[in-house]
Amino acid sequence: MAREKNNNSLSRPARVDRAAAGTTTPRAVQKTLASPTQGWLGSHARCLIESLGRLHRRWLASLLTALVIGISLALPTGLYVLVNNLDTLSQSWQRAVQASLYLDDDFNSNDGESLARRIAARDDVDGAHFVSADAGLAEFRKASGFGSALDALADNPLPAVVVVTPRPGLPSAAVGQLLDTLRQQPGVARAELDQAWLSRLYAILSLIERAAWVIGLLLAAAVLFIVGNTIRLDIENRREEIEVMKLLGASDAFIRRPFLYSGFWYGLIGAVLGLLLLAVCFVALADPLTTLTRSYDGALAVHGLGIGGVFTVLGVGIGLGWAGCVLTVNRRLAAIEPK
Missing domain, CATH: 3.30.70.3040 (Alpha-Beta Plaits)
Incomplete structure (x- = not known):
């Protein structure tokens, strides 16, 4: 009986340990599964903030680059708004034919x-x-x-x-x-x-719309070049740091991440500056536009970009900044090897 009691006393902790292991295993698995995701998100958030801080430390050069991007986005966007408003006006004129x-x-x-x-x-x-x-x-x-x-x-x-x-x-x-x-x-x-003047107006609108697309594509290529050249200079300034990181075993994806987020910030800030430039131009032209709308007895209404247009400009700016980085950083990092 004593031996049986001892066996029971020895087996009880084992059962308790097995039961405890069974209850704690799902939590451990969840923690194991969540930690890589949290680490990945934390790493990207840290790189996002650090890249913004790096731009802030050389704010003047960063502001000039973003301003060039903003001007490049504001010009074709302004032509797009002009064509839309003239098209609305031409429709009202067509009803008067x-x-x-x-x-x-x-x-x-x-x-x-x-x-x-x-x-x-x-x-x-x-x-x-x-x-x-x-x-x-x-x-x-x-x-x-x-x-x-x-x-x-x-x-x-x-x-x-x-x-x-x-x-x-x-x-x-x-x-x-x-x-x-x-x-x-x-x-x-x-x-x-008397429709000849209306046909000429449609031809002019078509020309302006085509010119807006051509100018937009040319300025988009200029933005890619500007962002790429800025990132190239940044990579050259941090060349020794990149070599040390490669010696320590850092992957190209890890080294490339801060530069890509710099392109994100360049594009976003440039798009915001472009929208601000359009707003300034609209305010500067407010009095002539008011006089023009009054001459049409309020039938002519000037329309801006709208919410959809604003988000489109922001998306295009971010996309151009990101693409300019991708086109440059992959080639430049591949050329840097630790000595």
Whole structure:
């Protein structure tokens, strides 16, 4: 009985140890799994902050580099905003385009009203109204101020007119086809549409948009070169430190990480400076823009980038700064070997 009791007393701690091991193993596994992730995040956060501190220690050179990036981003972005606002204005101008159908002299008012109603019923027409010869003369008298000269005329020289407004958003080719169709209507002596200036405006807008893309690509290449050259100089200044780190067994990925975060900060700060430059330009042009919008009775509204545009500029800036670092740091680190 004593031997059995001893066996029980010896086996109880073993069971307790096994039970304790069973309860503590999941926590240990979780700690083991969490520690690499926490270490990886901590390492990246430390490199992110250290790279910002390194830029702060030579803040003047860093600010000049970021300012060049900001100017490079502000110029094509400003052209993009200009094209968008002019495109909105051209759409309002397009709604003001009207075709004038000059009727024959023997065309009476009833026939003119009937023709205007038939034309207004078309799907590609937004509206049409008839203007008699007498109404046209009265309107011309009021607008021109030549009342006494017009009183000297024996007859009314103005013909009756049907003014047709094409449907908004109708392509230029469709507007031309509409004009050809209206010209064939009975009683129409001549049809005119002053759309040449609008076609020229669209051509100018297309040119500005294409120029914005070309300038943006050229300036993006300049940003890559500027960031890459800045990182190259930084690598050369820290050449001895990099050699010591390689002697101690540091990998290229570990050495490359702070430089990549420097490119991140260059791009982010440059994008913020670019947005600030655009805001300053907008404030400087506020008075002329206000005068322009008032001349359109408030129908013209000037639009900025918006939230989506702001985040796009920030993303482009960060991407260019990061890409400029990647293109330079890989090649420069491969060329540095400990002596």
